Amino acid sequence: MKLVILDYGAGNVKSVQFACKRLGFDAVISNNAEVLKRADKVIFPGVGEASSAMKKLKGKQLDHVIKNLEQPVLGICLGMQLMCRYTEEGTTQGLGIFDVSVKKFAPTVKVPHIGWNTISGLKTSLFKGVSEASYVYLVHSFYAEKSNETTALTTYGVDYSSALQKANFFGVQFHPEKSGDVGELILNNFLTL
Template sequence: MKIVIINYGAGNIQSIKFAIQRLGYEAVLSHDEAEIRNADKVIFPGVGEASSAMQMLKATGLDKVIPTLRQPVLGICLGMQLMCNYCEEGDTQGLGIFDCDVIKFSDSEKVPQIGWNQIENLKSNLFKGIKEQEYMYLVHSFYVPMNDKAIATTNYGLKYASALQEKNFYGVQFHPEKSSKAGSQILQNFLNL
């Protein structure tokens, strides 16, 4: 199986690569369009600020490539947020894969949300073998409000969509590569799709 982690300068790609290795697979880090298109599975990570990450995607032309991919694609954290229509962070137009926006937590919540929180209302093969209210590791200040693409939710002063699915595209707000055994199971489930 050919696994490509999109390398566009805005990801914690090494920790994802190591998590894939622990499952017994090798992943290639690449921003090459042909290599990404020929992959069996594509992982789209993201850490940092939305507008600068989107500028890096545009600089490599990947903003045009990613929405046209046909194989399973997993966006992680900022990767998931960039797959939405719009992100308030940096007034950023996203890739428009998920028909929803990303907004900032209100001042009544401690921002960023850092640490372990539960996921529930699990609705996809991505969560096969994962129990309701399993804990995942999160670090974020912006969130996706509840919508009909949500395949998992999390409560942090309000209920929000912590995972999304649209056809072959999946997105998770949490970091499966940092979420212990359950996170490894989610990555394995993605590779099994």
């Protein structure tokens, strides 16, 4: 299997690559459109600020490439948020794959949301074998709203989408590469889809 991790200069791709390796999958790190198109699976990670990350994607004309991929794509953290329609962070238009808005947490809770929280209402094969209310590791200040594309919910002040899916596109707000055994199970589910 040709597994490609998209590196567009926003975030720690190394941890994702290491996690795949621990599961026995060698991943290529690339920002080349042709390499992405030819991949069997693509992981779209991301940490940092949304508008500058989106600018980096557009600068490399990767926004259109990602949207038109037909193989399974997994967006992680900011990657997932950029797959949404719009994010309040830097008032950024996203890729619009998920018809969902991304909003800032209200100051009624501590922001960023850092640490281990539970996922529930689990849907789709991404969560095969994962128990309801399993703990995953999250670090973020903005959240994707609940929608009919939601495949996992987390509660932090509000109920929000900690996972989304539409056709071949999967998104997770949490970091499967940092979420212990549960995270490895979820990542493995994606890699063996």
